[in-house]
Amino acid sequence: MHLDHSHEGASAVSADARRPDGSRRALRIGLGGPVGSGKTATVAALCQALRDELSLAVVTNDIYTREDAEFLLREAVLPPERITAVETGACPHTAIRDDISANLEAVEDLEDEVGPLDLILVESGGDNLTATFSKGLVDAQIFVIDVAGGDDIPRKGGPGVTTADLLVVNKTDLAPYVGSDLARMAADAKAQRAELPVVFQSLRSGTGVADVAGWVRAQHAAWTA
Amino acid sequence: MKAGRITGAASLEDFCRGRLHTAGRVAAALAAAAALGVDPVELDAAADARTPSPALRVAARKLGRQLMRAARATWPSGELDALAREFPKGAHQPVVLGLAARAAGLGAEDAAHCAAYESVSGPASATVRLLSLDPFDATAVLARLAPELDRVADQAVEAAREVVDTGVDALPAASAPLLEISAEVHAAWPVRLFAS
Ligand SMILES: Nc1nc2c(ncn2[C@@H]2O[C@H](COP(=O)(O)OP(=O)(O)O)[C@@H](O)[C@H]2O)c(=O)[nH]1
Ligand SMILES: [Mg+2]
Numbered sequence: 336m337h338l339d340h341s342h343e344g345a346s347a348v349s350a351d352a353r354r355p356d357g358s359r360r361a362l363r364i365g366l367g368g369p370v371g372s373g374k375t376a377t378v379a380a381l382c383q384a385l386r387d388e389l390s391l392a393v394v395t396n397d398i399y400t401r402e403d404a405e406f407l408l409r410e411a412v413l414p415p416e417r418i419t420a421v422e423t424g425a426c427p428h429t430a431i432r433d434d435i436s437a438n439l440e441a442v443e444d445l446e447d448e449v450g451p452l453d454l455i456l457v458e459s460g461g462d463n464l465t466a467t468f469s470k471g472l473v474d475a476q477i478f479v480i481d482v483a484g485g486d487d488i489p490r491k492g493g494p495g496v497t498t499a500d501l502l503v504v505n506k507t508d509l510a511p512y513v514g515s516d517l518a519r520m521a522a523d524a525k526a527q528r529a530e531l532p533v534v535f536q537s538l539r540s541g542t543g544v545a546d547v548a549g550w551v552r553a554q555h556a557a558w559t560a
Numbered sequence: 561m562k563a564g565r566i567t568g569a570a571s572l573e574d575f576c577r578g579r580l581h582t583a584g585r586v587a588a589a590l591a592a593a594a595a596l597g598v599d600p601v602e603l604d605a606a607a608d609a610r611t612p613s614p615a616l617r618v619a620a621r622k623l624g625r626q627l628m629r630a631a632r633a634t635w636p637s638g639e640l641d642a643l644a645r646e647f648p649k650g651a652h653q654p655v656v657l658g659l660a661a662r663a664a665g666l667g668a669e670d671a672a673h674c675a676a677y678e679s680v681s682g683p684a685s686a687t688v689r690l691l692s693l694d695p696f697d698a699t700a701v702l703a704r705l706a707p708e709l710d711r712v713a714d715q716a717v718e719a720a721r722e723v724v725d726t727g728v729d730a731l732p733a734a735s736a737p738l739l740e741i742s743a744e745v746h747a748a749w750p751v752r753l754f755a756s
Contacts, residue, residue, distance in 0.1 A: 348629055348632050348633045436625070436629055437626070440622075447648075
């Protein structure tokens with residue numbers, strides 16, 4: 336993928352592909368998107384789909400609580416020691432892009448403590464449409480929007496919608512109730528993203544869940560190739 | 561702020577002055593000593609001994625770990641690598657700061673100034689966020705503290721030179737009990753905007 340350089344010495348600096356002992360680190364995938372679009376629910380679904388084949392861990396980012404981590408714990412999608420909450424204390428995008436150190440510490444500590452890991456999912460605290468992950472933190476990113484947030488979001492674009500490695504348009508089950516035009520959303524997304532993939536998902540009905548998991552599986556296969 | 565001790569620029573200045581002459585003085589001396597090449601492991605132990613609050617010790621190590629990452633990316637150095645290996649979860653921030661200054665080719669005076677300045681700039685910017693204090697007023701507070709800050713930095717460098725000759729016991733050990741106590745109280749809050 337990228338950044339395959341490494342630093343001599345004690346420990347990785349940021350996205351170094353090798354851990355201090357020389358082994359390859361876990362693939363890191365970020366999930367970003369507006370508040371309430373379904374990031375935590377998507378993380379839960381991914382854990383359920385992949386936990387039997389991959390060694391997984393999750394980092395959540397909340398502004399000043401641990402609610403997302405607590406939700407994942409209640410749902411028991413992973414053992415508690417595989418879930419770490421980072422309290423960002425500021426705008427969530429800062430912690431995934433501008434000062435990534437707290438998140439880097441969380442992923443490194445997870446790998447030290449419960450590793451070896453194949454995949455770490457890093458969920459951003461909900462933020463606006465401009466929030467993207469630093470390449471120093473994650474190897475690929477998923478942007479999650481939902482149909483209830485307005486069907487003009489793909490048209491409006493923004494770095495999350497246009498550049499994320501995967502765009503998930505969630506809550507398609509709600510489209511009839513909120514008057515969102517899925518065909519229009521698909522066409523707008525295509526116009527913004529060209530060849531980059533888009534999945535329409537409903538965690539209620541289960542549509543698209545396997546496609547998102549399949550995309551993650553392919554990322555992991557490419558990472559370990 | 562909740563307790564009504566900081567309500568505006570004047571009380572912010574008092575708070576900063578207190579912090580500068582206690583935590584700031586100790587941090588500046590630690591940073592200066594590290595910049596002069598004093599054994600950072602010994603300095604780290606001395607920092608622990610001068611930080612009664614466990615919450616502040618944890619915060620200092622977290623900040624040290626973050627600074628270490630930035631410093632190693634910017635000024636790669638064998639000494640930084642060695643300290644990172646010794647303290648994978650972080651050494652005290654002023655010690656890392658001093659060593660980073662050394663790796664960057666700076667002297668003890670520069671390291672002391674940075675540490676002393678950080679001891680007051682953090683509270684000033686927190687006040688801007690929490691109290692909506694006019695940011696120009698906050699900056700003016702810092703500017704007015706500059707001569708005192710210079711004196712603290714000079715004294716810190718003197719102390720650090722003494723450490724080179726006589727050992728870490730020559731480091732200052734000034735402390736502000738209320739800072740330590742409120743750090744412990746803050747650590748127990750369920751909802752926090754700041755790590756410490
Ligand atoms: N109807 C419907 N609700 C969903 C779907 N996905 C998530 N939700 C609900 O949307 C709310 C916010 O989801 P959450 O994952 O916490 O959003 P986050 O803020 O992006 O992490 C929760 O009440 C979820 O149960 C979906 O596909 N359909
Ligand atoms: Mg969430």
